[in-house]
Amino acid sequence: MKLNSNLCYCGSTKPYTACCAPYVEGNAPAPTAEALMRSRYTAYTLLREDYLLPTWHTSTRPVSLGLAADVATKWIGLEVKRHEQQDADHAIVEFVARYKVNGRAHRLHEVSRFVREEGRWFYVDGEIS
Protein backbone atom coordinates (compact mmCIF):
# COMPACT_ATOMS: atom_id res chain seq x y z
CA MET A 1 0.00 0.00 0.00
CA LYS A 2 1.30 3.44 -0.90
CA LEU A 3 1.66 6.01 1.85
CA ASN A 4 -0.60 8.37 -0.09
CA SER A 5 -3.47 5.94 0.00
CA ASN A 6 -3.90 6.68 3.72
CA LEU A 7 -4.44 10.37 3.14
CA CYS A 8 -7.97 11.65 3.26
CA TYR A 9 -9.89 11.95 0.01
CA CYS A 10 -10.91 15.54 0.85
CA GLY A 11 -7.39 16.89 0.28
CA SER A 12 -6.79 17.96 3.88
CA THR A 13 -3.41 16.09 3.87
CA LYS A 14 -4.50 14.44 7.12
CA PRO A 15 -4.89 10.67 7.36
CA TYR A 16 -8.39 9.52 6.45
CA THR A 17 -8.86 7.99 9.90
CA ALA A 18 -8.10 11.36 11.55
CA CYS A 19 -10.14 13.41 9.09
CA CYS A 20 -13.40 12.37 7.46
CA ALA A 21 -13.63 8.74 8.60
CA PRO A 22 -15.20 9.43 12.03
CA TYR A 23 -18.10 11.17 10.26
CA VAL A 24 -18.46 8.98 7.19
CA GLU A 25 -17.81 5.67 8.94
CA GLY A 26 -18.57 6.40 12.57
CA ASN A 27 -21.63 8.63 12.44
CA ALA A 28 -19.91 11.24 14.63
CA PRO A 29 -21.42 14.71 14.10
CA ALA A 30 -19.15 16.95 12.01
CA PRO A 31 -18.18 19.88 14.28
CA THR A 32 -18.31 22.55 11.55
CA ALA A 33 -19.97 23.11 8.21
CA GLU A 34 -16.57 22.85 6.54
CA ALA A 35 -15.91 19.47 8.18
CA LEU A 36 -19.31 18.28 6.98
CA MET A 37 -18.65 19.60 3.48
CA ARG A 38 -15.29 17.84 3.34
CA SER A 39 -16.79 14.59 4.60
CA ARG A 40 -19.56 14.83 2.02
CA TYR A 41 -16.98 15.28 -0.75
CA THR A 42 -15.20 12.21 0.61
CA ALA A 43 -18.50 10.34 0.59
CA TYR A 44 -18.95 11.23 -3.09
CA THR A 45 -15.55 9.77 -3.91
CA LEU A 46 -16.54 6.59 -2.03
CA LEU A 47 -20.07 6.47 -3.52
CA ARG A 48 -21.44 6.60 0.01
CA GLU A 49 -25.00 7.60 -0.69
CA ASP A 50 -25.88 6.21 2.75
CA TYR A 51 -23.88 9.12 4.22
CA LEU A 52 -24.81 11.81 1.70
CA LEU A 53 -28.57 11.51 2.04
CA PRO A 54 -28.84 11.75 5.86
CA THR A 55 -26.48 14.76 5.89
CA TRP A 56 -28.74 16.53 3.37
CA HIS A 57 -31.36 18.74 4.99
CA THR A 58 -34.83 17.18 4.78
CA SER A 59 -36.21 20.30 3.05
CA THR A 60 -34.02 19.80 -0.01
CA ARG A 61 -32.94 16.13 0.22
CA PRO A 62 -33.34 14.14 -2.99
CA VAL A 63 -34.83 10.66 -2.84
CA SER A 64 -31.75 9.16 -4.40
CA LEU A 65 -28.45 10.23 -5.96
CA GLY A 66 -27.96 7.25 -8.20
CA LEU A 67 -24.25 7.17 -7.40
CA ALA A 68 -23.91 3.44 -7.82
CA ALA A 69 -24.93 3.78 -11.47
CA ASP A 70 -22.62 6.75 -12.07
CA VAL A 71 -19.35 4.92 -12.56
CA ALA A 72 -18.09 7.46 -15.12
CA THR A 73 -17.47 10.28 -12.61
CA LYS A 74 -14.12 10.24 -10.81
CA TRP A 75 -13.55 12.91 -8.16
CA ILE A 76 -9.95 14.07 -8.24
CA GLY A 77 -9.62 17.02 -5.89
CA LEU A 78 -11.21 19.45 -3.49
CA GLU A 79 -10.20 22.97 -2.59
CA VAL A 80 -12.13 24.80 0.11
CA LYS A 81 -12.03 28.52 -0.70
CA ARG A 82 -14.06 30.01 2.13
CA HIS A 83 -15.86 28.96 5.29
CA GLU A 84 -18.11 31.66 6.65
CA GLN A 85 -19.99 31.18 9.88
CA GLN A 86 -23.07 33.44 9.62
CA ASP A 87 -24.49 32.72 13.05
CA ALA A 88 -24.30 29.77 15.44
CA ASP A 89 -26.40 27.52 13.22
CA HIS A 90 -25.84 28.83 9.69
CA ALA A 91 -22.72 28.74 7.57
CA ILE A 92 -21.60 28.83 3.99
CA VAL A 93 -18.70 27.02 2.40
CA GLU A 94 -17.28 27.90 -1.00
CA PHE A 95 -15.32 25.21 -2.76
CA VAL A 96 -13.99 23.98 -6.05
CA ALA A 97 -14.23 20.25 -6.69
CA ARG A 98 -12.50 18.74 -9.68
CA TYR A 99 -13.64 15.57 -11.36
CA LYS A 100 -13.33 13.62 -14.55
CA VAL A 101 -16.02 12.05 -16.63
CA ASN A 102 -14.68 9.49 -19.07
CA GLY A 103 -11.24 11.02 -18.75
CA ARG A 104 -12.38 14.58 -19.38
CA ALA A 105 -11.70 17.10 -16.57
CA HIS A 106 -14.41 19.31 -15.11
CA ARG A 107 -14.67 21.61 -12.14
CA LEU A 108 -17.56 22.39 -9.87
CA HIS A 109 -17.40 25.78 -8.15
CA GLU A 110 -20.15 26.02 -5.57
CA VAL A 111 -21.19 28.17 -2.64
CA SER A 112 -23.06 25.80 -0.33
CA ARG A 113 -25.40 26.65 2.52
CA PHE A 114 -25.42 24.64 5.72
CA VAL A 115 -27.67 24.65 8.75
CA ARG A 116 -27.22 23.08 12.17
CA GLU A 117 -30.14 21.41 13.88
CA GLU A 118 -29.93 19.60 17.20
CA GLY A 119 -26.15 19.67 17.10
CA ARG A 120 -25.78 18.32 13.57
CA TRP A 121 -24.82 20.20 10.43
CA PHE A 122 -26.79 19.58 7.25
CA TYR A 123 -26.19 20.56 3.64
CA VAL A 124 -29.10 22.68 2.44
CA ASP A 125 -28.32 23.78 -1.11
CA GLY A 126 -25.73 25.46 -3.23
CA GLU A 127 -25.20 28.04 -5.94
CA ILE A 128 -22.97 26.97 -8.75
CA SER A 129 -20.87 29.74 -10.18
Ligand SMILES: [Zn+2]
Ligand atom coordinates in the same frame (compact mmCIF):
# COMPACT_ATOMS: atom_id res chain seq x y z
ZN1 LIG B 1 -11.13 14.50 5.01
